[in-house]
Amino acid sequence: MQVDMTVNGQEVSEEIEPRHLLVHFIRDQLGLTGTHWGCDTSNCGTCVVLIDGEPVKSCTTLAAMAGGHDVQTVEGMEVDGELDPVQEGFMQCHGLQCGFCTPGMMLTARALLNNDPNPTEEVIREAISGQICRCTGYSTIVRSIQWAAAHESAVTVGTSNGSAS
Amino acid sequence: MQVPAPFEYERANNVAEAIALRERLGPEARFIAGGHSLLPMMKLRLANPEYLIDINDCEELFYISEDGGEIRIGAMTRHRELLESELLAEHFPIFRDAEEVIADPVVRNRGTLGGSLCQADPSEDLSAVCTTLDASCVIKSTSGERVVSMHDFHVGPYETAVGDAEMLTEIRIPLKANGGSAYEKVERRAGDWAVVSSGAAVWFDGDTIAEGRVGLAAVGPNTTSIDPVSEALRGATPSEDLYQQVGEIAAANCSPQDDQRGSAAYKTHLAMELTKRALRRAVARANGQEA
Known part of the structure; x- marks a missing residue:
C-alpha cells in the first residue's frame, strides 16, 4: 500500500507493507536513524516520535496509521543550523551519557514545553516517566529540560512542522 | 525484531464506514484504536487478524459529555483525555485514580477507553472502573444499536459481547446523587x-x-x-x-x-x-x- 505523511516538514510518499511499524519505516525506509529502536514492547520509549505534536511510541504504531499526519523525529529539531533549546539544554547540562534514550527524551521534552513552557520538576518527571535512561539517573535530564525552559522563554520556538499540540 | 503477520489495512472515516467494512470483511477483521494492546499481541502472533480497520479518523467517537442524567464517553476517547477531564474528575474521581497508574504518559496519548474494554484483559483497569460505576456499553451494527451492562459486555478473558459485525461506540455511566x-x-x-x-x-x-x-x-x-x-x-x-x-x-x-x-x-x-x-x-x- 502507499502511505503519505509529512516527516520533519517534508512530504514523503512510500510504498509499504501494512504490517510495517513506524519505527522501522523511519529508520530503514527513510534512513532517519536518529529514532532508536529499543525494547520493541512500548516500555523503554527510545523510539518516541511526535505525531501531530504528541509523543508516541513508534514501535507500537503502524506506519500506515501515521498516514496523513505530521511526524517529527529528532532530525527535525535542529533548524538551519540552530539547535532546539532542548538539544542545547541536553548539551549544557549533560543530559546524556550513552545517548540511546536521548532522541525520545528530547522529543517528549519538546512536546512538554510546547504545552507548558514553565513546567515544575514534578511535571517534567511525570512527562518523561514513559522513557527509560540507564545512565543519568534522570537528574541531569530534568536539569536539561529546565535549562531549555529557562532559555526559550525569550525566543519564539516552533517545531519544524509548526505543530504544537 | 517483532513484526506482525501480514494483514490488509483499511481506514474508516466514520462509524458507518467502520461498521460497513467490518460487516464486509467478516470475522477475520479487527478494529484498531490506539493499538497499544492489539499490536503487541500481533507482534507476538497471539492475534493474527487478516484485516485491520483503523478507526482513529472516526471523529464522532472522541468525547466526554453529560447528557440525560448520564456521563457519555465516546469509545475512541484516549487515556490522556480521561485523566485530564474535569467533568469526569468531578463526578467519578475513580477515573483519575486509575488513569494515573495505567501505563505511562506516552502510551496514554494513544490508548483508548473502547480499546481497553474490547481487549477485555482480566487485568485491565478500565473494565474494573466501568464495572464499579455500573456503566453500560453502546454496541452498533448496520441494523441499529443495543445497550448492554458491563456484566453482559465482559463475556470472559479477551472476549466481549461485541459481535463480528458490530462496534462498541459509547460508554454510559449513570449520574446519581451523593x-x-x-x-x-x-x-x-x-x-x-x-x-x-x-x-x-x-x-x-x-x-x-x-x-x-x-x-x-x-x-x-x-x-x-x-x-x-x-x-x-x-x-x-x-x-x-x-x-x-x-x-x-x-x-x-x-x-x-x-x-x-x-x-x-x-x-x-x-x-x-x-x-x-x-x-x-x-x-x-x-x-x-x-x-
Missing part, C-alpha cells in the same frame, strides 16, 4: 499491569449507603461486580467494621492464580486490603472529606 468513588492498585513497577486492583463506589441516602459497588481486576478470569458486596453495603452505615467485612467478602469472591506477579494467597490478601482502602476513600469523597 456519590463517591476511588481506585486502588498494587503494581510491581510504575505503569505495569495490576497485581491486584480494586475500585469502589458508594451513593448515600442521608447517613446510610443507598448503593455500593466494588470491581476487582487481575483476580480471576472475569471482571464482574460482586453482588454480595452490594448486598452488604445496601442500607449500611460506614464504619471500619463495614470496610473490613466488605473487604473479606471481596476476597472470598475472587479466584486469583499463582503467577510471576504473586501468589494466590498474596493476591487474595490484596483484594481484601485494597477493597477496604478504596471503600474508605470512596466514602470520604462522597462526604466531601477528600478530593
Whole structure:
C-alpha cells in the first residue's frame, strides 16, 4: 500500500507493507536513524516520535496509521543550523551519557514545553516517566529540560512542522 | 525484531464506514484504536487478524459529555483525555485514580477507553472502573444499536459481547446523587499491569449507603461486580467494621492464580486490603472529606 505523511516538514510518499511499524519505516525506509529502536514492547520509549505534536511510541504504531499526519523525529529539531533549546539544554547540562534514550527524551521534552513552557520538576518527571535512561539517573535530564525552559522563554520556538499540540 | 503477520489495512472515516467494512470483511477483521494492546499481541502472533480497520479518523467517537442524567464517553476517547477531564474528575474521581497508574504518559496519548474494554484483559483497569460505576456499553451494527451492562459486555478473558459485525461506540455511566468513588492498585513497577486492583463506589441516602459497588481486576478470569458486596453495603452505615467485612467478602469472591506477579494467597490478601482502602476513600469523597 502507499502511505503519505509529512516527516520533519517534508512530504514523503512510500510504498509499504501494512504490517510495517513506524519505527522501522523511519529508520530503514527513510534512513532517519536518529529514532532508536529499543525494547520493541512500548516500555523503554527510545523510539518516541511526535505525531501531530504528541509523543508516541513508534514501535507500537503502524506506519500506515501515521498516514496523513505530521511526524517529527529528532532530525527535525535542529533548524538551519540552530539547535532546539532542548538539544542545547541536553548539551549544557549533560543530559546524556550513552545517548540511546536521548532522541525520545528530547522529543517528549519538546512536546512538554510546547504545552507548558514553565513546567515544575514534578511535571517534567511525570512527562518523561514513559522513557527509560540507564545512565543519568534522570537528574541531569530534568536539569536539561529546565535549562531549555529557562532559555526559550525569550525566543519564539516552533517545531519544524509548526505543530504544537 | 517483532513484526506482525501480514494483514490488509483499511481506514474508516466514520462509524458507518467502520461498521460497513467490518460487516464486509467478516470475522477475520479487527478494529484498531490506539493499538497499544492489539499490536503487541500481533507482534507476538497471539492475534493474527487478516484485516485491520483503523478507526482513529472516526471523529464522532472522541468525547466526554453529560447528557440525560448520564456521563457519555465516546469509545475512541484516549487515556490522556480521561485523566485530564474535569467533568469526569468531578463526578467519578475513580477515573483519575486509575488513569494515573495505567501505563505511562506516552502510551496514554494513544490508548483508548473502547480499546481497553474490547481487549477485555482480566487485568485491565478500565473494565474494573466501568464495572464499579455500573456503566453500560453502546454496541452498533448496520441494523441499529443495543445497550448492554458491563456484566453482559465482559463475556470472559479477551472476549466481549461485541459481535463480528458490530462496534462498541459509547460508554454510559449513570449520574446519581451523593456519590463517591476511588481506585486502588498494587503494581510491581510504575505503569505495569495490576497485581491486584480494586475500585469502589458508594451513593448515600442521608447517613446510610443507598448503593455500593466494588470491581476487582487481575483476580480471576472475569471482571464482574460482586453482588454480595452490594448486598452488604445496601442500607449500611460506614464504619471500619463495614470496610473490613466488605473487604473479606471481596476476597472470598475472587479466584486469583499463582503467577510471576504473586501468589494466590498474596493476591487474595490484596483484594481484601485494597477493597477496604478504596471503600474508605470512596466514602470520604462522597462526604466531601477528600478530593
